[in-house]
Amino acid sequence: MMVAGIGSRKGVTAGDVRAAVETALEAHGLAMTALSALATGEIKRDEQAIFLAGRDLDLPVLVISDAALQAVSSGTISRSEMSQAHAGTPSVSEASALAAAGKGAKLLAARTVLGPVTCAIALGGGAA
DSSP, rough: OOOEEEOOOOTHHHHHHHHHHHHHHHTOOOOOOGGGEEEGGGGGGGGGHHHHHHTTTOOOEEEEHHHHHHGGGGGOOOOOOOHHHHHHHSOHHHHHHHHHHOOOOOSSSOOEEETTTTEEEEOOOSOO
């Protein structure tokens, strides 16, 4: 299972989210068809652009609980003090991708930052 974890500032557009996902995939030489889902943290539950991007990309959007994010936070590469303070994890995008990709998931690299959106790609063996 390959998952794109999404973090963002408030008020982003679906186009912003799609562009960040496309940029992250391109950095790894991957096509959009490689993705199984998008994922984000509970803190982003009301950020409609993420869900609109998922619909546009024909991918489910998984909302990861704060506890699940914190459980995988030691596996994140990036560190954002803002993310830590507001979401309890050093990187919402990286932790979301890891948690959603399932047991033994690994990040392909640190998150990609494209303007107001971050995207991290994780590869795992099964569903969370």
